[in-house]
Structure formats: structure tokens, C-alpha cells
Amino acid sequence: MMTDSKTTPSAGQTVGPFFNYALLRDGDNDLTSDGKAVGEIIIVEGQVIDGAGGPLRDVLLEIWQANAQGRYNHPADAPANSGDRELDENFRGFGRTLTDGDGCYRFVTIKPGAVPGEGNQWQAPHIAVSIFAAGLTRRLVTRLYFPGEDANDADPALSGVPEEDRMRLVGDVAEGSDNTVRFNIVLQGDGETPFFED
Amino acid sequence: MIDDTETQENREYWEYEPSSQPPYLTPNYKSTVIRSPNKPQYKLPRTLTETTGPLFTQDDLVADEYDLSVNAKGDAAIGSLMVMDGFVTDEDGRPAANTLIELWQANSAGKYHHLMDTRDAPGDPNFIGAGRAVTDSEGHYRFMTIKPGAYPVPNSGNYWRPPHLHLSLFGRSFMSRMITQCYFPGDPLNELDHILHGVPDVDAKERLIMTFDPVVGVHEHALGYRFDIVLRGRRATPMVG
Ligand SMILES: [Fe+3]
Numbered sequence: 330m331m332t333d334s335k336t337t338p339s340a341g342q343t344v345g346p347f348f349n350y351a352l353l354r355d356g357d358n359d360l361t362s363d364g365k366a367v368g369e370i371i372i373v374e375g376q377v378i379d380g381a382g383g384p385l386r387d388v389l390l391e392i393w394q395a396n397a398q399g400r401y402n403h404p405a406d407a408p409a410n411s412g413d414r415e416l417d418e419n420f421r422g423f424g425r426t427l428t429d430g431d432g433c434y435r436f437v438t439i440k441p442g443a444v445p446g447e448g449n450q451w452q453a454p455h456i457a458v459s460i461f462a463a464g465l466t467r468r469l470v471t472r473l474y475f476p477g478e479d480a481n482d483a484d485p486a487l488s489g490v491p492e493e494d495r496m497r498l499v500g501d502v503a504e505g506s507d508n509t510v511r512f513n514i515v516l517q518g519d520g521e522t523p524f525f526e527d
Numbered sequence: 528m529i530d531d532t533e534t535q536e537n538r539e540y541w542e543y544e545p546s547s548q549p550p551y552l553t554p555n556y557k558s559t560v561i562r563s564p565n566k567p568q569y570k571l572p573r574t575l576t577e578t579t580g581p582l583f584t585q586d587d588l589v590a591d592e593y594d595l596s597v598n599a600k601g602d603a604a605i606g607s608l609m610v611m612d613g614f615v616t617d618e619d620g621r622p623a624a625n626t627l628i629e630l631w632q633a634n635s636a637g638k639y640h641h642l643m644d645t646r647d648a649p650g651d652p653n654f655i656g657a658g659r660a661v662t663d664s665e666g667h668y669r670f671m672t673i674k675p676g677a678y679p680v681p682n683s684g685n686y687w688r689p690p691h692l693h694l695s696l697f698g699r700s701f702m703s704r705m706i707t708q709c710y711f712p713g714d715p716l717n718e719l720d721h722i723l724h725g726v727p728d729v730d731a732k733e734r735l736i737m738t739f740d741p742v743v744g745v746h747e748h749a750l751g752y753r754f755d756i757v758l759r760g761r762r763a764t765p766m767v768g
Contacts (some may be wrong), residue, residue, distance in 0.1 A: 337547040338759045340726040342708040347639040351631030351657035380561035403579035423581035446574050457576050464558030466549035485572050516562050525571035
């Protein structure tokens with residue numbers, strides 16, 4: 330056993346307010362390789378709100394997701410368990426952006442397919458979200474689900490959230506656009522977004 | 528590409544020891560008061576979503592991104608040259624190979640290359656304060672930079688952040704993603720820092736302070752500091768069933 334040599338992980342610390350010149354490059358919020366990725370192109374956008382009800386600027390948001398077939402671009406999603414889900418060379422699945430002066434963010438991506446869960450379960454299409462900001466001592470983790478998906482009802486992660494709060498993890502269809510999903514993130518208080526253990 | 532770590536992918540991750548991580552609500556760090564969630568966090572099954580994540584290699588870097596001390600034209604930044612050198616491992620001591628590390632920091636006057644940093648300290652046209660490195664097969668990384676200055680936090684009653692470097696690491700998956708800061712040994716401001724002292728465990732706090740180590744410096748050129756980083760990892764023994 331290697332337990333005697335186990336060390337606890339290094340402590341996280343806030344990202345602070347002054348990171349964007351180091352962590353962000355043009356195009357980091359577009360996951361589609363200029364539209365070449367296979368699948369339905371969608372816009373994911375929203376606003377980050379703090380406990381005082383105001384918009385929060387300079388929040389670093391990162392998303393990680395499977396491609397349109399539900400395959401992750403990573404060796405852990407190996408051919409042996411991937412079935413007929415195939416990789417898309419134009420889709421890496423990782424994006425980054427920060428909120429603007431109005432607390433707003435926007436990603437251009439592909440609607441992910443359903444992905445395997447534990448055992449023989451399947452997970453509803455979803456996007457994993459990491460949130461870093463000044464005033465957050467470490468990362469917050471949440472997930473975005475899609476409106477109108479029957480699979481949401483049986484999703485193992487969504488099922489762990491009290492029923493009255495589940496809808497806060499399901500994006501809204503934006504008015505006047507059939508490919509835009511609105512997903513606001515409320516850090517604290519009224520309408521607080523459900524966050525998962527990191 | 529097959530490497531040894533891939534055989535580890537389906538092993539279970541350790542959960543964080545709570546005292547080793549700062550709580551979201553840290554009242555001395557004022558802005559946490561309205562940004563820390565009130566509700567408890569929900570359990571998240573550790574699925575493919577969490578055990579995968581973006582991977583990087585040396586090919587993702589542009590030449591010399593590890594060196595923050597000169598700009599693209601080769602002009603030298605003002606300040607005390609230093610090397611930051613160390614190893615990234617997981618909790619069981621396995622090297623974290625091919626891990627992207629992003630570094631950012633204030634200049635020697637304690638000012639960031641950022642429009643929102645409006646305090647009256649001088650900028651340095653030859654210092655942006657951002658660099659990147661990818662660990663090698665042993666988990667080793669190295670940066671060349673200049674020592675950052677301390678800076679006051681506005682409207683805080685003259686609270687100054689100690690000199691520190693910001694670090695962002697990905698590891699192998701969504702589970703190992705983390706952002707931290709590291710500090711300089713012996714600085715009197717360390718004792719007073721609300722962000723460093725947000726970490727409850729004394730040992731975990733001390734591990735955010737670099738070690739002065741002349742061996743990793745450059746003779747008659749740059750001071751050396753050693754900083755090792757531990758990412759969340761998987762149990763050494765595979766879970767069955
Ligand atoms: Fe800082």
C-alpha cells in the first residue's frame with residue numbers, strides 16, 4: 330500500500346481579480362473550431378449574480394463537455410466503453426471565458442450527446458462548469474442541463490438535487506432564438522444555483 | 528497515445544480533506560461574505576464527465592513561455608530575477624506529467640498588467656507577468672521570472688497582500704483542476720494575509736510557501752525557489768465493484 334506516502338493536495342486559493350491577461354485568449358469561448366465541429370451549434374449565455382443581487386464582473390468560467398455523440402476527448406473515455414460514440418477532430422470540449430462589466434458571459438459550442446454514467450445508467454446531455462472569481466476562495470462546480478430533455482428526469486446528478494432546485498440547473502430557451510440556452514449563475518441567496526462537491 | 532497513467536483513469540478519486548482547503552466563507556476576506564453559497568453542496572457521482580478533462584502537451588506552448596523576465600523582443604523586466612522550480616505529483620506521489628501550469632503575477636512594484644489595477648505604482652513595459660509551462664514525464668516544471676512586489680488592497684484598512692504568484696493547473700481531469708497562489712518564505716506580510724490564512728490546516732498553509740533553494744537558481748544570475756504542487760489523485764488500489 331502507498332497510503333503512508335499519501336500527501337493531501339495543495340490548497341486552492343482565489344483566482345483574484347487580475348487574471349484575464351494570463352488565462353484568456355481570443356476564441357477561447359468558441360468550442361466549435363470556427364463552426365467545423367459536428368452537431369447542433371448552440372449559444373450558452375447568462376449572467377453571474379452575487380449575494381447582493383448585483384452582476385459580478387471578471388468571473389472565470391470554464392466548461393467541459395462531450396461532443397455531439399456523447400464522447401469525451403480523453404483517453405478515459407476509451408474505445409472499449411465508448412460503443413459507437415466517436416471522436417470529432419474539430420471538437421475538444423473545453424472552453425473558457427470571463428464575465429463582462431454586466432456580469433454576462435457567452436459560449437459558442439455544440440449540444441452534447443448523452444454520456445454514460447455509473448453502471449449501465451446514462452446521463453442526460455450536460456455541460457460541466459467551473460467557476461472561479463475574486464471572493465471565491467476556490468472553485469465552485471455546477472452543471473448545465475438542457476430544457477425539454479426526457480432524460481433529465483432520470484439523471485443521477487440532477488436527482489441528487491432537491492426537486493425545487495433542479496430547474497435552476499436546466500437552462501432556459503432564450504426568447505427569439507432557437508439555439509440559445511440561457512443559464513444564470515447565482516452565487517448566494519435568492520435563487521442560489523445548486524453547486525456540487527468539488 | 529498510451530502511457531502508464533491511462534491505466535489509472537478508472538480508479539476512484541480521493542475526496543478533499545476539508546481542512547486542507549479554504550472554506551468558501553472566510554469573513555476576514557471580505558468579498559467572500561456575499562459570494563460564498565449559503566446552501567450545502569450536493570454529491571456529484573464521479574462519472575466520465577469528472578474523470579476526463581482537457582489535456583495539454585509541450586506542443587501547446589510557444590517557445591520560452593516559461594520565461595517571464597524578458598518580453599517578446601528580449602528586453603529585461605525590472606526586478607530581482609528568480610527561478611521557480613518544482614514537481615507536480617498526485618496524492619500518492621505519482622508524477623503529474625504533461626500538466627499545464629499557468630502563472631501570473633504583479634511586477635516588482637506590485638502592479639498587475641491589467642486595466643483594472645489603477646493604483647499609483649509604476650507599470651513595467653517589459654513585464655507582462657504571464658507565463659506557461661507543461662510538466663515533463665517526471666512532473667517537473669521551471670519558470671524564470673522576477674520577484675513580485677506586495678500591493679495594498681483598496682478600502683481594506685491598509686491590508687497589503689504579501690508578494691505572491693498565481694498558479695493554475697489542470698492535471699488529468701476535471702477532478703484535478705485547481706487554482707492557487709504561492710508565497711515567499713520569511714515575508715512578514717504572510718502572517719497577516721487573509722487569503723493564505725483562509726486555509727485551516729497549518730501544514731497545508733505552509734505548503735503554499737516556497738522554499739528558498741539556491742540549487743535551483745542560476746549562479747550569479749537568479750535566486751532559486753522550490754515549489755512542489757500536489758494535485759488530487761486516485762487511490763493506489765483499484766476499487767472493486
Ligand atoms: Fe494577486
